[in-house]
Amino acid sequence: MxxxxxxxxxxxxxxxxxxxxxxxxxxxxxxxxxxxxxxxxxxxxxxxxxxxxxxxxxxxxxxxxxxxxxxxxxxxxxxxxxxxxxxxxxxxxxxxxxxxxxxxxxxxxxxxxxxxxxxxxxxxxxxxxxxxxxxxxxxxxxxxxxxxxxxxxxxxxxxxxxxxxxxxxxxxxxxxxxxxxxxxxxxxxxxxxxxxxxxxRFGDSDPVRLLGRRVYLSNYSPMRQFHMARNRVIVIRRYGFGRWFWEDLAFTTKAWIKVLLRETDRWTKIRAASRGAWAGLRYKDV
The missing domain is CATH 3.90.550.10 (Spore Coat Polysaccharide Biosynthesis Protein SpsA; Chain A)
Structure with a gap:
């Protein structure tokens, strides 16, 4: 003790x-x-x-x-x-x-x-x-x-x-x-x-320059992007659009700006996230 x-x-x-x-x-x-x-x-x-x-x-x-x-x-x-x-x-x-x-x-x-x-x-x-x-x-x-x-x-x-x-x-x-x-x-x-x-530490925390600023890339894999998109939709369906959602939306928007502008395999990640969102919409809670 x-x-x-x-x-x-x-x-x-x-x-x-x-x-x-x-x-x-x-x-x-x-x-x-x-x-x-x-x-x-x-x-x-x-x-x-x-x-x-x-x-x-x-x-x-x-x-x-x-x-x-x-x-x-x-x-x-x-x-x-x-x-x-x-x-x-x-x-x-x-x-x-x-x-x-x-x-x-x-x-x-x-x-x-x-x-x-x-x-x-x-x-x-x-x-x-x-x-x-x-x-x-x-x-x-x-x-x-x-x-x-x-x-x-x-x-x-x-x-x-x-x-x-x-x-x-x-x-x-x-x-x-x-x-x-x-x-x-x-x-x-x-x-x-x-x-x-x-x-x-979030992900790789890989430092790069973006729009004149030093930022850190997470470099999450397409698999992670799938689960983030799927589970985000599942949580919204379970608990609705509360304060947590708007805070998460701001964080997610910044993360995707970095994905789209500086990370590799962006189209693969976009497709994975799209599949994840669709899986979240189809997910059936027990």
Whole structure:
């Protein structure tokens, strides 16, 4: 049990063909949380070798998946293991995120302040590439928001028992939107904590010049563009056009400007996104 908080907090890190710096991320997480469940979505020898330095720690449990089961199922595997082991909170990360000192205490304080209707609690984001806090991530204290990205998000046992885990059918992209909006639909309130910072990288973060400015390309694959378009439509159909939609529209518009003007294989990505949108319209919820 975490001596600073009096609550048992388990970290979950999702790995997929990880690079060596994932070990630093896990060590930073271990300095804050009680234990870490490392979910390996690429169970090959190369990935095992990268994970070996932290897998030897007795506070780390490696959960090897049968293959790339997706972001939602991967997070869920770690969350189930943590809850089954008695965790009061589960704190989840992708492999491109790095904990900063004192983050957990700030997230837990915000959760306590929110009371019984506390939903998902997550940090503000700082660019891994530039070291600068994103403009939309600046503020003071904690503020209620519609959606939060999954990486860095803190979930209480009570919340997860009420709303369930991630929707595994979504596989990747908008998985975080769906669980955030589901929490709100169940009467919980999600908060972004601005004095808790997460260093995060979106895609490749490849620097280029665009219209006289330095920008960073994500270079997402056509497969990712398919899932983003499909799942965006699914989430709209489930939850409607709320504040989250207009924030996402602004982000998506900027992303597509970079795709169209500077990324390679743009027509392949356009076709993939078109197929994804059509698949989203045809998707049948169970």
């Amino acid at each position: 975490n001596g600073r908080t009096g609550r048992r907090v388990a970290g979950v890190v999702l790995a997929y063909h990880p690079e060596a710096d994932i070990a630093d991320n896990v060590r930073a997480l271990l300095a804050e949380a009680d234990e870490v469940y490392l979910v390996n979505n690429s169970p090959d020898e190369a990935s095992r070798a990268v994970l070996a330095p932290v897998a030897a720690d007795d506070r780390v449990t490696v959960l090897e998946q049968p293959g790339n089961v997706g972001v939602a199922a991967g997070f869920n595997a770690g969350m189930r293991a943590a809850l089954d082991a008695g965790a009061d909170f589960v704190w989840i990360f992708d492999q491109d995120s790095t904990v900063t000192a004192g983050m957990l205490a700030r997230l837990l304080a915000a959760h306590a302040a929110a009371g019984d209707t506390a939903g998902i609690i997550a940090p503000a984001l700082r660019s891994h590439a530039t070291g600068v806090v994103y403009r939309r991530e600046t503020g003071d204290g904690a503020r209620e928001v519609d959606v939060l990205i999954s990486s860095g998000a803190l979930f209480s046992r009570r919340l997860l028992e009420r709303i369930g885990l991630h929707d595994e059918a979504l596989f990747i992209d908008y998985v975080d939107h769906d669980i955030s909006l589901r929490a709100r639909a169940k009467g919980f309130h999600n908060y972004k904590v601005f004095d808790a910072l997460l260093d995060h």
